[in-house]
Amino acid sequence: MSEARRLEAQLLGVLARPPRWYPFIVTLLAGVVAWAFYAWTVQYRIGLGVTGMHNRVPWGLYIINFVFLIGISHAGTLVSAILRITAAEWRRPITRMAEVITVVALMTGALMVMVDMGRPDRLLYLLRYGFGHLSSPILWDVLSVATYLTGSLIYLYIPLIPDLAMLRDRLGPKVPGWQQWLYRTLAMGWRGTPRQRARLERALTVMALLIIPIAVSVHTVVSFVFSMTLRVGWHSSIFGPYFVVGAIFSGIAGIITAMAVFRRIYRLEAWITEEHFQKLGWLLLALNLIYLYFTFSEYLTMGYQPDDAEAALLRLLFIGPYGKIFWPMVLGGLVAPALLVMVPSVPALRSLRTVPVLRPVPIALTAAGLLTTVLLARGMPQAAILPAWLASWETLRWPLLGLGALLILSLVPVLQARRVASLVTASVLVNIGMWLKRYLIVVPSLAVAQTPFGAITYRPTWVEYSIIGGTFAGFALLYLVFSRLFPIVSLWEVREAEDSAIREPADVGTRPYVAPAGGRT
Amino acid sequence: MTKLAESWAAGDKRAVGQGTLTRQWAMVIDLRKCEGCTTIDKPPQCVEACNRAHYLPEGQQWIRVVVERDQRGSFFRPIPCMQCENAPCVQVCPVGATYRNASGVVLVDNNRCIGCRLCMAACPYDVRVFNWVRPPTPPEAALVRYSPEFPVPHRKGTVSKCMLCAHRTAHGELPACAAGCPMKAIYLGDLTTDVATNGDEVLQLSTFLSENHAYRYRGDLGTRPRVYYIPGHGEAFGRRPGA
Numbered sequence: 068m069s070e071a072r073r074l075e076a077q078l079l080g081v082l083a084r085p086p087r088w089y090p091f092i093v094t095l096l097a098g099v100v101a102w103a104f105y106a107w108t109v110q111y112r113i114g115l116g117v118t119g120m121h122n123r124v125p126w127g128l129y130i131i132n133f134v135f136l137i138g139i140s141h142a143g144t145l146v147s148a149i150l151r152i153t154a155a156e157w158r159r160p161i162t163r164m165a166e167v168i169t170v171v172a173l174m175t176g177a178l179m180v181m182v183d184m185g186r187p188d189r190l191l192y193l194l195r196y197g198f199g200h201l202s203s204p205i206l207w208d209v210l211s212v213a214t215y216l217t218g219s220l221i222y223l224y225i226p227l228i229p230d231l232a233m234l235r236d237r238l239g240p241k242v243p244g245w246q247q248w249l250y251r252t253l254a255m256g257w258r259g260t261p262r263q264r265a266r267l268e269r270a271l272t273v274m275a276l277l278i279i280p281i282a283v284s285v286h287t288v289v290s291f292v293f294s295m296t297l298r299v300g301w302h303s304s305i306f307g308p309y310f311v312v313g314a315i316f317s318g319i320a321g322i323i324t325a326m327a328v329f330r331r332i333y334r335l336e337a338w339i340t341e342e343h344f345q346k347l348g349w350l351l352l353a354l355n356l357i358y359l360y361f362t363f364s365e366y367l368t369m370g371y372q373p374d375d376a377e378a379a380l381l382r383l384l385f386i387g388p389y390g391k392i393f394w395p396m397v398l399g400g401l402v403a404p405a406l407l408v409m410v411p412s413v414p415a416l417r418s419l420r421t422v423p424v425l426r427p428v429p430i431a432l433t434a435a436g437l438l439t440t441v442l443l444a445r446g447m448p449q450a451a452i453l454p455a456w457l458a459s460w461e462t463l464r465w466p467l468l469g470l471g472a473l474l475i476l477s478l479v480p481v482l483q484a485r486r487v488a489s490l491v492t493a494s495v496l497v498n499i500g501m502w503l504k505r506y507l508i509v510v511p512s513l514a515v516a517q518t519p520f521g522a523i524t525y526r527p528t529w530v531e532y533s534i535i536g537g538t539f540a541g542f543a544l545l546y547l548v549f550s551r552l553f554p555i556v557s558l559w560e561v562r563e564a565e566d567s568a569i570r571e572p573a574d575v576g577t578r579p580y581v582a583p584a585g586g587r588t
Numbered sequence: 589m590t591k592l593a594e595s596w597a598a599g600d601k602r603a604v605g606q607g608t609l610t611r612q613w614a615m616v617i618d619l620r621k622c623e624g625c626t627t628i629d630k631p632p633q634c635v636e637a638c639n640r641a642h643y644l645p646e647g648q649q650w651i652r653v654v655v656e657r658d659q660r661g662s663f664f665r666p667i668p669c670m671q672c673e674n675a676p677c678v679q680v681c682p683v684g685a686t687y688r689n690a691s692g693v694v695l696v697d698n699n700r701c702i703g704c705r706l707c708m709a710a711c712p713y714d715v716r717v718f719n720w721v722r723p724p725t726p727p728e729a730a731l732v733r734y735s736p737e738f739p740v741p742h743r744k745g746t747v748s749k750c751m752l753c754a755h756r757t758a759h760g761e762l763p764a765c766a767a768g769c770p771m772k773a774i775y776l777g778d779l780t781t782d783v784a785t786n787g788d789e790v791l792q793l794s795t796f797l798s799e800n801h802a803y804r805y806r807g808d809l810g811t812r813p814r815v816y817y818i819p820g821h822g823e824a825f826g827r828r829p830g831a
């Protein structure tokens with residue numbers, strides 16, 4: 068049995084008989100979503116006053132999460148489209164996963180804006196009055212996100228057609244009637260004739276070409292919502308490309324995370340290999356470095372402004388109350404992931420694992436670092452109990468940073484042995500870091516005083532946390548349900564690669580699924 | 589040439605009141621007279637008058653008084669909506685709920701506002717406020733017929749702000765803050781006829797501004813506010829700039 072056939076058997080098995088844990092996870096996720104819905108009804112009844120937002124910080128977690136989810140959405144369609152156009156053969160097992168992320172992230176992201184509206188009942192006013200007010204960046208967002216969602220749904224659907232036809236013919240009575248009906252309807256009578264195949268290929272190429280500028284435009288106009296205002300820290304021409312790069316960066320991290328999850332839960336190790344992780348890892352590293360460069364440019368330019376407000380914003384971020392978020396974002400979300408991607412590939416460091424004498428070095432250094440930290444902390448009077456430890460963060464941060472660096476060093480042998488694990492860790496860190504970065508974009512710029520005010524703070528409430536938790540649960544739920552109803556790997560594309568490799572190595576001819584003679588229509 | 593002459597003539601006619609005369613409202617705040625109501629030992633009376641006139645819900649201030657410092661010391665600055673001619677809030681509203689009327693006053697149509705709050709983020713003067721919960725309606729406000737010129741009763745989930753008392757100026761009354769200021773520090777001006785008044789005296793607006801070095805708050809932003817400040821530290825009432 069060929070590799071592609073085994074993959075088909077594996078995924079069709081999932082569709083016919085879901086894993087035993089499936090109903091439990093779905094119930095759990097649905098429960099979280101239901102709780103979030105309850106929180107939203109509270110907000111709808113009482114008003115946005117149940118959130119931590121107020122007149123000085125009128126935007127909070129919802130807008131942060133909106134920017135984050137729209138960023139994640141760039142994973143998919145954009146990366147898949149670029150890889151398809153450049154004919155990167157290794158893309159085949161991962162394009163579908165990426166495309167689904169886009170659709171799901173856009174749906175949940177658009178929902179965030181509606182949750183944030185003071186008058187969700189007036190949503191359609193955007194269509195009724197909007198077109199007379201195209202000067203508003205909000206409308207650009209509405210237009211481009213709607214276009215992107217439509218485009219990426221089509222782009223997800225077109226390469227799904229041959230697989231749907233196969234499900235129609237192969238699953239048959241193994242699945243309930245409505246599921247058969249679903250496959251039959253969506254397959255739109257696909258038989259794999261040469262004419263159908265030619266059309267499919269052409270539609271895919273056109274969509275792949277179209278979706279790239281749309282994707283770029285989406286995150287550009289998301290940034291325009293901020294940069295078209297006069298606010299300190301927002302009013303910057305770097306914001307468009309900065310947001311696009313950040314979106315692709317967090318998007319790739321999103322794909323790597325999703326790949327790891329699906330590989331594990333559906334046992335796809337044979338098809339999603341270390342090579343896929345490593346290639347996306349290099350892409351992640353490239354975007355990581357570009358993002359660091361943009362971040363550096365942004366703050367350096369700000370630092371050279373003679374404006375008091377800009378200086379105040381930088382103080383808030385670097386040494387003020389937001390430093391607790393800023394430095395973990397930079398070190399944990401940008402520097403550490405870069406190290407995690409690079410370190411396993413540095414040959415010189417391999418000696419730490421292979422030369423027996425050097426083996427204890429990382430552990431010894433970490434132990435020494437830990438000891439130093441403890442000794443330093445003991446020297447401070449209030450270090451006896453845990454809360455006091457947290458209170459003395461200011462004095463402890465440098466020893467802790469050193470300790471973190473040593474920990475990474477001590478992990479080097481482990482990381483080198485487990486490349487995939489280190490890449491997935493890096494991706495999760497990137498996603499957390501990019502969420503925090505969006506927090507740092509939205510909140511401090513609002514909290515920095517333009518006119519005289521006292522200290523301005525923002526504390527999200529349980530309603531906001533519940534709704535944010537609900538969107539993430541909803542994201543996972545939609546993704547999981549998709550993978551239960553449709554193959555999460557583009558089966559015909561994987562087979563096409565195998566066929567062309569066996570029969571006509573130099574030819575890139577296409578062989579999507581061809582229905583067996585006499586199959587059901 | 590004749591056309592140009594005609595249009596000039598038409599312009600003149602408007603100016604002398606034979607055609608329709610459209611006021612172009614402006615405001616002048618004389619900081620020499622503003623001592624934050626400290627000499628009468630009361631909270632700022634412009635704020636109180638405004639709150640009463642518009643039945644403002646708790647926590648909202650459409651005009652607020654802040655303390656600032658310059659080289660000579662501290663002074664008080666009342667901050668109403670600046671009624672910018674180049675208003676950032678108007679540009680970013682996706683549904684046209686906030687707009688400038690014919691007299692140059694920036695208004696909010698609370699029946700159209702969708703509550704996205706981009707205007708609040710865009711306002712460099714932090715004058716916009718949001719109805720985060722259902723605003724209580726006092727009995728006397730319940731019978732008011734809503735209009736953007738007198739946005740009462742207030743609507744939950746929408747944005748509000750100072751509207752230069754468009755409902756009062758329409759029939760020749762001073763804005764509530766100007767009428768309520770015991771020091772007569774706030775003047776209502778009309779750029780069309782070049783007059784300004786605080787209820788006690790009537791002045792030529794342009795002369796008053798230029799002779800007293802009037803300026804616009806954060807004029808460098810280019811929003812072209814219609815609110816002018818005359819620099820001072822409340823010295824007209826014996827206040828010293830203080831520490």
